[in-house]
Every structure is written in C-alpha cells, then in structure tokens.
Amino acid sequence: MRLSHGFxxxxxxxxxxxxxxxxxxxNCLRIPAHPGLSPPETIRVATHPVEEAGGVIWVGVGEPAxxxxxxxxxxxxxxxxxxxxxxxxxxAAGAKADENGLLETTQNSQEIRLLLAFQERDETLIHxxxxxxxxxxxxxxxSRAVEALRRKAEAIEAEGSSR
Numbered sequence: 164m165r166l167s168h169g170f171x172x173x174x175x176x177x178x179x180x181x182x183x184x185x186x187x188x189x190n191c192l193r194i195p196a197h198p199g200l201s202p203p204e205t206i207r208v209a210t211h212p213v214e215e216a217g218g219v220i221w222v223g224v225g226e227p228a229x230x231x232x233x234x235x236x237x238x239x240x241x242x243x244x245x246x247x248x249x250x251x252x253x254x255a256a257g258a259k260a261d262e263n264g265l266l267e268t269t270q271n272s273q274e275i276r277l278l279l280a281f282q283e284r285d286e287t288l289i290h291x292x293x294x295x296x297x298x299x300x301x302x303x304x305x306s307r308a309v310e311a312l313r314r315k316a317e318a319i320e321a322e323g324s325s326r
Contacts, residue, residue, distance in 0.1 A: 232263040247320035255316035270308040
C-alpha cells in the first residue's frame with residue numbers, strides 16, 4: 164500500500180494498511196502490531212522538501228533549483244490526472260507552458276491557467292488555477308473546459324502512440 168494513501172494524525176503520517184507511523188524526518192515511530200517495540204532507525208521513508216505557496220503544496224525531489232512560483236491572486240480549483248504527456252497537453256491547449264509548468268490558454272471563452280506537473284511516462288498532473296474572486300458559475304465553466312481539454316490531450320496522446 165502506498166504511503167500516499169495514508170492519513171495524518173497529529174505530527175505523524177500513518178500507513179492506512181498496517182498503521183505504521185512516520186515522523187517528519189522519515190523515521191518509523193510506531194508499529195501497532197508490536198506496541199512494545201521501538202522501531203530501529205533503519206525503518207524509514209524518503210523525505211523531500213515541501214513548501215506551500217499560493218495555495219499549492221510544492222514537493223521538491225532532490226534539492227530544488229528554484230523557489231516555487233508566486234501565484235499572486237490565483238487560487239487552486241482542483242487537480243486531475245491526464246493520461247497524456249506535456250506535449251499533448253500543450254497541443255490541446257494551443258499554448259506552451261513556462262519554465263514553472265504554468266500554461267495559460269482560453270478554451271470555450273474561458274481563461275484557464277493550468278499548473279502542469281509531469282508524473283511518469285505519458286502522465287501529467289493538472290492543477291487548475293483561478294482568480295481568487297471567480298464566481299461559482301465561472302468555476303464550474305472552467306472545470307468543464309479543463310475536462311474537455313484533458314480529453315482532447317488524451318486523444319492526441321493516443322493518436323501519437325498508435326503510430
């Protein structure tokens with residue numbers, strides 16, 4: 164079971180399957196099946212630098228080369244996974260992402276800002292960002308437009324891989 168499916172309790176992250184609890188340094192603090200055991204230091208998970216900026220949580224794999232971009236005035240709406248690489252998403256949007264992965268486009272008369280994070284082979288995490296004062300109707304319209312953009316990017320990806 165991936166630890167990302169776990170839960171936070173106090174200052175620890177716990178595995179949802181076995182209940183093992185880990186501290187901020189990545190060391191195992193508790194193994195419920197062995198309550199009297201002090202877990203050895205060798206039982207640990209990898210840790211990464213984390214920073215919250217603009218309502219988005221940034222995780223650096225390794226030592227980050229730069230600070231997270233400041234997303235002044237923007238707030239996260241939602242995140243979704245696309246079975247498509249960055250190139251397919253850029254093609255679907257008709258725009259290029261900047262060096263931070265921020266892509267700005269207009270779809271169905273909706274101004275859209277996407278924060279793209281490549282995950283693994285042909286898979287990208289899409290964070291949808293909006294102006295902080297967006298209305299409920301604008302949020303719904305942008306969410307629908309991004310769903311359509313994701314489907315278009317996935318079709319482009321599938322077409323490219325079938326060649």
